[in-house]
Amino acid sequence: MTTTLSGLIRLTAAQMAVKLRAGEITSVELTQAHLDRIAAVDSTLNAFLHVSAEEALQTAAEVDAIRAAGGTDAEALHRLAGVPIAVKDLIVTKGQPTTAGSKMLEGWMSPYDATVVQKLREARLPILGKTNLDEFAMGSSTEHSAFCVTRNPWDTSRIPGGSGGGSAAAVAAFEAPLALGTDTGGSIRQPGAVTGTVGTKPTYGSVSRYGAIAMASSLDQIGPVARTVEDAALLHELIGGYDPKDSTSLHQEVPAFSTHAAAHDVTGLRIGVIKQLQGEGYQTGVLARFQESLEALRAAGAQIVDVDCPSFDYALGAYYLIMPSEASSNLARYDGVRYGSRVLPEEGPLTMERVMGATRAAGFGEEVKRRIILGTYALSAGYYDAYYGSAQKIRTLIQRDFDAAFEAADVLISPTAPTVAFPLGAKLDDPLAMYLNDVATIPANLAGVPGISVPGGLSEGLPVGIQFLAPSKQDARVYHAGGALEKLLNDDSGVPLWAQVPEVEEAAQ
Structure with a gap:
């Protein structure tokens, strides 16, 4: 794969990290390549509300200097050090505006960092800026932002999902290799489904919510947005863990999620198909990709069982x-x-x-x-x-x-969203129709269990997402199942879905 400056942005975050450690590229080069990409296409996509080029390049230069000096400081650098990241503008970030996509907080500068942002800084990931969202995370299409409407890189006439459409669009369009989102009723997973990215909702309380502007405190959860399951797992390992500043934080060690993402053997894995999350209201193409995913998993040795969740x-x-x-x-x-x-x-x-x-x-x-x-x-x-x-x-x-379902199955599976990305404006006048986009993702938030959305192919040229759910505190299982399906589908097509996104046209000046 090319590592020219323009090609750098099309590497996975894990690949970027390897090349940074090997000295094949510098973090300044990598960060500047992403800033150049943002400058070229974000006037079309509106994924970012704020770009922090100076701060990002300063962090990148610090990483490069530490690596150049060698020694114990270089060896102690985090695996993802120097890999750029974007942050949903619902997560407070010192030195950058945090608006929650609302006029209510326009221009507001937080006096402190959210715990997850503090962890990014300590690991020396250059923060590219803050991404767009539905106001206070209330929406399923990122059309309810007070500042701009974000567009889907696969088709700029369509929505990128919500409320975290900015983070998903930025990752899908190669503006950032990684991003942070928040998931209250599906706001990481549903955007992931319609943009062909990977989005994880961790177990409630396993990633600190300190510094996430609250919408619904018993439901909100920060999580990773990435292009591959491995990348999401690596970011989850970084941001997870107990935080005394968060009263709902769990005392739990953070597993090596990336190891589970690479464990592709699903022989004997019991995968439960949720009766209630398919059928009426789900598009034919979405159900077709879902059935193909089931067949691929079954052929690989997984045990497919039906589960009934009437509530x-x-x-x-x-x-x-x-x-x-x-x-x-x-x-x-x-x-x-x-x-x-x-x-x-x-x-x-x-x-x-x-x-x-x-x-x-x-x-x-x-x-x-x-x-x-x-x-x-x-x-x-x-x-x-x-x-x-x-x-x-x-x-x-x-x-x-x-x-009851997890007594019969190790993980559960469903489509992430009932439809592919719909046209901008199609549901703005019908709130109930908009709310139905979250029908498959909401149960996980109500129960606090972890979930992941991975790309499951295309329907009418647009991405379809497949969702895995696991018992509370068993996030490793969703990475295992998600990584296995990702490999099966990539082996079948030969080209990862995230690499098939059309080139974004630059907006006319």
């Missing part, structure tokens, strides 16, 4: 009561007083209540307001038990369904 039929409804309820509580802090935007009322007395009303009316977008209203209603007196309380009972049933 999954109610997951979407439960999620869209629990999530807005928690969001309405978390977003109450944006009041025009403590930090963020402040809008003064145009007339009348200058009271705190009126300032808060003017600020929230101007600072929040339509989708955020919709969910705040829904959540506030569900939590209100007289409705709490009927709505929020009932949804939490469904959540318990979903967790029990997972427990």
Whole structure:
């Protein structure tokens, strides 16, 4: 594979790391190649809200200097040191704006780093910038950002998924080899599915959420975005682990996920096909690629079993009561007083209540307001038990369904999303249709179990994602199954799906 400056960006992150350690390339060359790519195509894609070229190149130069000097410092460098990365703009980053895709936080500079960002800095990964998202992570298409609409590199007239469409589009378009995302109801996995990238939702609590701007605290989870399962595993190893700053953080050692990603033998692996996550509402092409993936795994020695999770039929409804309820509580802090935007009322007395009303009316977008209203209603007196309380009972049933399913299977499998990427604007006027995009990913968030989406082929020229789910704290299993399917499909086609993305046309000036 070429290692010319333009070819560097088409290596995997693992390949980049090998060449950096061998001295075949420098981190400055690698980082500049990605910055050049961003300059060339991001005016078309709008994957980034902020690019931090100076900081990224400074980190890259530091890595190169340490490697050139040799000795114990060079030997102690992290395996991914010098490999650039992008960060979803929901994760606070000192020295760079953190906006959550909202006018409410436009231009806001965090005084501290999120724990995952601190780990990136300590490992010396150049941070290229912050990626676009649906405002406060509320959306499935990255069309609800207050600043711009991100486009899918496979077809720039289509959505890149959401809410983390910026991170997925950046990785798919070779603007970054790695990215961080957040997954509340599928916002890493669903964008991965429609952009042909790999996205992982770790076990809830296994990656620190400290510094991730909260939408729904019992559901949010930071995770890796990459082009290969191995790359996602390497990034997961870096960002995982206990954090005393996060009250939900698990005391758990971080396994060598990359080793499991390379363990391609699935002989005897019990893979459960979820009855409720296929059929009506799923496109024919998506189901065809799903069946082909099952057959490839079966031929490789996996044991395919059917599992029934009846409570999954109610997951979407439960999620869209629990999530807005928690969001309405978390977003109450944006009041025009403590930090963020402040809008003064145009007339009348200058009271705190009126300032808060003017600020929230101007600072929040339509989708955020919709969910705040829904959540506030569900939590209100007289409705709490009927709505929020009932949804939490469904959540318990979903967790029990997972427990029963994992007695019959080692991992579960489904399509990641029911459709391929749809055209921009196609569902903006129909919130319920938009919410249905997350029907296959939401159960994992409600139960806190890990999941991964890996490319499963193309339908009508657009990527299809295959999702694996595993029991809580058994993230290694999704890397094992995902890595095995990736190898099987790549061996069959000869060319990885991520390498087949069309060239992005530069926007007319």
